[in-house]
Amino acid sequence: MLKVTGLTKEFGGLRAVDDLSLEVKEGTIVGLIGPNGSGKSTVFNLISGFYRCDAGRIEFSGKDITGLPPHVIARMGLVRTFQQTRVFPEMTVFENLVVAPQDNVGEGFIDSLLFPRAVKEDQKKKGEEALALLRFADLYEKRDELAKNLPYGEQKRLELMRAVMTRPKIMLLDEPTAGVARPQVEKMREYILKLKDQGITFLIIEHHMKFVMGLSEWVYVLDHGQLIAQGTPSEVQKNPKVIEAYLGTGRMAAAV
Ligand SMILES: Nc1ncnc2c1ncn2[C@@H]1O[C@H](COP(=O)(O)OP(=O)(O)O)[C@@H](O)[C@H]1O
Ligand SMILES: [Mg+2]
Known part of the structure; x- marks a missing residue:
């Protein structure tokens, strides 16, 4: 459903996303994790058309969407939410x-x-x-x-x-549980699963390890803009490179 190849984005001299390739199959929930500043939100901004990539290709439902504006991509059925909530208060x-x-x-x-x-x-x-x-x-x-x-x-x-009102095929969620109290985290999980049953595919950025590991069938791990690991949640949690990247952040501990 979504296929990203060689995605690269620089800000000044900084490579926020470096030659990233990933895939999301229809009907699955895929996680995208990594320490703070590893480039996760930038990946979402690139896929959803908010930023232009310096190199790479983005395919959605078999169509090349690289460089298309956000509203066109949204109408095709790819929508994203933001790390900072954007409801009309x-x-x-x-x-x-x-x-x-x-x-x-x-x-x-x-x-x-x-x-x-x-x-x-x-x-x-x-x-x-x-x-x-x-x-x-x-x-x-x-x-x-x-x-x-x-x-x-x-x-x-x-x-x-x-976002569901726009009838998406795939939803990119940027930290859906950030700042959310614990009982509500469990709720969020239920609604995502219910939406998955309705046929929506998900790519989810999360800091909350237990949450993302519990939901995802496949997890990609970014560090300094580069893909350092991918696999099932249990494979990723055991991966020494991942543990190393998270060392000192105390985040991995919460997952196991
Ligand atoms: N619009 C921007 N201009 C300049 N630098 C940016 C911009 N957006 C992100 N960055 C930088 O790119 C890196 C990755 O940021 P981000 O994608 O937000 O990481 P994450 O979501 O994994 O915490 C950081 O070093 C950040 O400062
Ligand atoms: Mg972010």
Whole structure:
């Protein structure tokens, strides 16, 4: 479903991503881990079109998407979430879902002048979809609350569901449990598995070792922009190079 070959990105003299190749098969959950600053978020920015790569090729569903802009890639079914949550704090939970992130405001405005009925129908359908999704995500009871008043774990979940509204084939999640309290981490895990059952493929960046190791079928490990290991979670946890990279960060200990 996703195939990255020889991906490279430099910032000034720094090689943030260095000749990286990886693959994500349809219907799987794949982890991308590595110490702080190892280039994980940059990889997501490259794949989703937010940054341009200096070298390499990105294929999604058999199509070359290298260099395409983010909204085009999103429309093809590849969406990402951000390390920093990006819900609209002053909107309600429901409103956050009906304002689909990939919508072009200009187009919507012209459409509403030219085809008012079609737009109205479209909005109605979107509203129904949003309510169904809120039920699925156990956020239905909170649909009229302002997003900023939700506990952080639920804001993260809302952000996840906002991305689901765009009907993605693959989701790139950048640290979905960062800052999330422990009971909510377990919830996040459940919803990701439920979405996987609905046919969504995942590539997940995580700091929370137990979480990512428990969910992923395959894990890639980055260090200083380079792929230092890949394998099943148990293989990766035993890999001396990985332990070395994490030494002193205390993160690996939490996984075993
Ligand atoms: N927009 C940018 N401009 C300059 N340097 C950047 C930029 N984005 C990331 N970097 C650098 O690239 C390296 C990798 O960062 P990042 O991809 O955020 O790592 P991670 O997500 O693994 O913590 C870091 O050294 C970071 O400072
Ligand atoms: Mg990051």
